[in-house]
Amino acid sequence: MDYQTLTIAIDDKVASVTLNRPELRNAFNEHAIAELALAFDELGRIDAVRAIVLAANGPAFCAGADLNWMKKMAGYSHSENQDDAMRLADMLRTIYLCPKPTVAKVQGDCYAGGMGLVAACDIVVASDVANFCLSEVKLGLIPATISPYVIKAMGEQAARRYFITAERFDAQEARRIGLAHEVVAPEALDATVAGIVKSLVTNSPNAVCQAKKLVREVVGQPVNDALLGDTAGRIAEIRASMEGREGVASFLEKRKPTWLN
Known part of the structure; x- marks a missing residue:
C-alpha cells in the first residue's frame, strides 16, 4: 500500500x-x-x-x-x-x-x-x-x-x-x-x-507471541485453581508445539534452533 x-x-x-x-x-x-x-x-x-x-x-x-x-x-x-x-x-x-x-x-x-x-x-x-x-x-x-x-x-x-x-x-x-x-x-x-x-528476533516467534498473550490474560487474575489450570495448560501446549520441541532439542544438541536459519 x-x-x-x-x-x-x-x-x-x-x-x-x-x-x-x-x-x-x-x-x-x-x-x-x-x-x-x-x-x-x-x-x-x-x-x-x-x-x-x-x-x-x-x-x-x-x-x-x-x-x-x-x-x-x-x-x-x-x-x-x-x-x-x-x-x-x-x-x-x-x-x-x-x-x-x-x-x-x-x-x-x-x-x-x-x-x-x-x-x-x-x-x-x-x-x-x-x-x-x-x-x-x-x-x-x-x-x-x-x-x-x-x-x-x-x-x-x-x-x-x-x-x-x-x-x-x-x-x-x-x-x-x-x-x-x-x-x-x-x-x-x-x-x-x-x-x-x-x-x-532471536527468540522463538511462537513463544514470543504466546508470552505477550500470557501477560495480557494473566494480569489481574486471582491466583486460584482456574488460573493454575490455565497456566499449566499453556506450558503443556507449548512444550508439545513444533517450536517448543525444537527449542529444547537444539539446546540439548548445542546447535542453533531452526528459527534462526
Missing part, C-alpha cells in the same frame, strides 16, 4: 513503522489512524516479520490530534463523534493486540493521543530530551480512548495525577512511573533499540 502519513520498511526480520508528518509534529488525523491500524494488522500477519518498531520523523514523536481534524470534529454530532472515537480505539487495540513484539522509539515530545500509541507498545525506549504530557483537560477533554493503555503502563496513581493536572513531565519521570523502559541520550537511541530488537 502507498501510505501517505507513514513510511514502512522491512529489513532483516524487523519492520519499521515511522510517523511521517514532521511539519505537523506527527499529529494524527483520521487518515493516519486508518493507516496505523492497517500497517500493524498487515505486519502482524507477515511470518517474515519478527518485531515492529514504531518511530517518528522530525523533532517530535507525536503531538496527539491534528488541529484541523479537531476543528472538524467540533461540528460532529454525538453519533459521528462516537464513530470517530471508535476508529481511534480500534487502532490502539490493533497495536496492543499485535502478535508481533512492538517497540516504541520515542525521539521527541509525545503528547495526548501520542501517549496512547506509546503505551500500546510492548517496550518503550525514549530519548532523554523527550517530554510527555496528557494535555486533554486543558482543552476541556479527557484522555478516554487512550486510558486503558496509559493506565496499564503508568499505573493508577500516576495516571490519576497526570490525567487531571496535564503537567508536562520528562523522560526520567516516564521511566520512574513505568511508561518508559529505557531512557538514553539521543545519540544512543538507535543502538539501544537495535539491541532490544536483536534479542526479540
Whole structure:
C-alpha cells in the first residue's frame, strides 16, 4: 500500500513503522489512524516479520490530534463523534493486540493521543530530551480512548495525577512511573533499540507471541485453581508445539534452533 502519513520498511526480520508528518509534529488525523491500524494488522500477519518498531520523523514523536481534524470534529454530532472515537480505539487495540513484539522509539515530545500509541507498545525506549504530557483537560477533554493503555503502563496513581493536572513531565519521570523502559541520550537511541530488537528476533516467534498473550490474560487474575489450570495448560501446549520441541532439542544438541536459519 502507498501510505501517505507513514513510511514502512522491512529489513532483516524487523519492520519499521515511522510517523511521517514532521511539519505537523506527527499529529494524527483520521487518515493516519486508518493507516496505523492497517500497517500493524498487515505486519502482524507477515511470518517474515519478527518485531515492529514504531518511530517518528522530525523533532517530535507525536503531538496527539491534528488541529484541523479537531476543528472538524467540533461540528460532529454525538453519533459521528462516537464513530470517530471508535476508529481511534480500534487502532490502539490493533497495536496492543499485535502478535508481533512492538517497540516504541520515542525521539521527541509525545503528547495526548501520542501517549496512547506509546503505551500500546510492548517496550518503550525514549530519548532523554523527550517530554510527555496528557494535555486533554486543558482543552476541556479527557484522555478516554487512550486510558486503558496509559493506565496499564503508568499505573493508577500516576495516571490519576497526570490525567487531571496535564503537567508536562520528562523522560526520567516516564521511566520512574513505568511508561518508559529505557531512557538514553539521543545519540544512543538507535543502538539501544537495535539491541532490544536483536534479542526479540532471536527468540522463538511462537513463544514470543504466546508470552505477550500470557501477560495480557494473566494480569489481574486471582491466583486460584482456574488460573493454575490455565497456566499449566499453556506450558503443556507449548512444550508439545513444533517450536517448543525444537527449542529444547537444539539446546540439548548445542546447535542453533531452526528459527534462526
